[in-house]
Amino acid sequence: MAHDDNSGAELAAAASSDHGPENNVSTGTAVVANDAVENPGFPPHRQRVTDLNPKKERTAERTVYTLFYLSIIGSVWAIAAYMLFPIEPENLLSVRLNNLFIGVGVALALLGIGIGAVHWAKALMADHETIDERHPVRGTDETRARAVEIFETANEESGFGRRTLIRNSLLGALVAFPLPAVVLFRGLAPEGQDPVALLNETAWEAGTRLARDPSGVPIKASDVTLGSAFHVIPEGLSEMDHMLEEKAKAIVLLMRLKPEDLNEREDRKGWSYDGIVAYSKVCTHVGCPVALYEQQTHHLLCPCHQSQFDVTNHCAVIFGPAARPLPQLPIAVDDEGYLIAQSDFQEAVGPSFWERH
Structure with a gap:
């Protein structure tokens, strides 16, 4: 029995020594937590x-x-x-x-x-x-x-x-x-001319050959290889009046895809040629040039505000602030194998405006 009593006393002493430091630590922590940090106030003001x-x-x-x-x-x-x-x-x-x-x-x-x-x-x-005191936001007289x-x-x-x-x-x-x-x-509106008519028409017309920008060399369908992209203007653009204004509306991006990759609507199946399609480069958001073509995804990217257009689906908008697809230019091939426009764009190119049809 004496051995048991001594063992109990030893266990009690060990328990007391184990819990003592913990109590001291927790007590010390509580004391630190209760110490308030003194407000240092403003530093000495330095006059200018x-x-x-x-x-x-x-x-x-x-x-x-x-x-x-x-x-x-x-x-x-x-x-x-x-x-x-x-x-x-x-x-x-x-x-x-x-x-x-x-x-x-x-x-x-x-x-x-x-x-x-x-x-x-x-x-x-x-x-x-100064000190900006927080107070409830109320519309009182005070x-x-x-x-x-x-x-x-x-x-x-x-x-x-x-x-x-x-x-x-x-x-x-x-x-x-x-x-x-x-x-x-x-000064953006030409004097004496209807700006609505000018925005609805471009230099493209039936039979106009597609030419490289800026050289003006006509493009044959055989020149457009699978996966390639060409920056295009109407042939003879440099000889037109107001060339810079006409080019701003008529610039086109020409691409060739596999014909089976194109999801063409019934009313537009005749607008392409053997997988070659042409779309306006003027973004439908604010008019920046859409000039970045991703060959693998068949996406066109506008560098200004990152609008993206899907070439396989009539350049439908898939990302970004643009609200409309890029207008498509109907194309064909003439007797000499050169790519030509079937007509002008069927809608006004570029951003929306009030009088847009």
């Missing part, structure tokens, strides 16, 4: 040079409104460049100059506003730390009164109502910078 030196403040103010005035000059220059450097038919240099000078004006207009606003905020607006107070404080801190040169130059820049876009969009 414009806060300390009135001369520097006036220099910063002059810099800001000068940038806003430069933005106005850029907007006016973009409009003037549109008129001074018009695009002339068959003159690629005029296209480059037009794009260059208009782009410089628009860039100056946008950069002037952007850099001026950033410099205004960093150098002149109030520079002190909330509305506080909103008015915030706007008044923001006006005072930004100096919008007090710094009249900055305010007026900013308003002038904001009014001026959209004007180049208005003028440029107006």
Whole structure:
């Protein structure tokens, strides 16, 4: 019995030693968890040079409104460049100059506003730390009164109502910078012509041969091997009036698949030739050139917004923002073996517009 009592005492002591550290650890953990982290507060405020030196403040103010005035000059220059450097038919240099000078004006207009606003905020607006207290979102009288107070404080801190040169130059820049876009969009519609009719018609007509882009060399059906893709324009396009405008609507991608891979509708079975099909390159989303052909999947990809079209199913949309299939150009072969168009596209190419039939 004595041996048993000693064994029981040893077991009790062992149990006590086993649980002791655990209790100490858990107690220590509880003490640490209850220790609150002291709020360090805001770091010492560092005043800017414009806060300390009135001369520097006036220099910063002059810099800001000068940038806003430069933005106005850029907007006016973009409009003037549109008129001074018009695009002339068959003159690629005029296209480059037009794009260059208009782009410089628009860039100056946008950069002037952007850099001026950033410099205004960093150098002149109030520079002190605040605490944004969380509170319930309610439309009470107190909330509305506080909103008015915030706007008044923001006006005072930004100096919008007090710094009249900055305010007026900013308003002038904001009014001026959209004007180049208005003028440029107006020039998209040819004067004296119906834009709806122009968008519904292209340079393709019955008997026009398909030619390589940009060489203009006609394409024979035997040239189009299985799995190949050709960038195509109408033959004689370079001799047409308004060549660039006509090319923008008439560009085509020509591909050859196995005839059994084409799932053609009954009314379009005569639009292809021995597995050769032709589709407009103008994406039906916003008009980007669809020029990437995946030979194995038979998919066409628009690089701008990743719309994908299935060539085996009349270029139906299988992915992306495009809402309609690419228009198909009906093709055939003439007596000399050259690929020709049976007619123009049966629908308007490119993005949708209000008067689209």
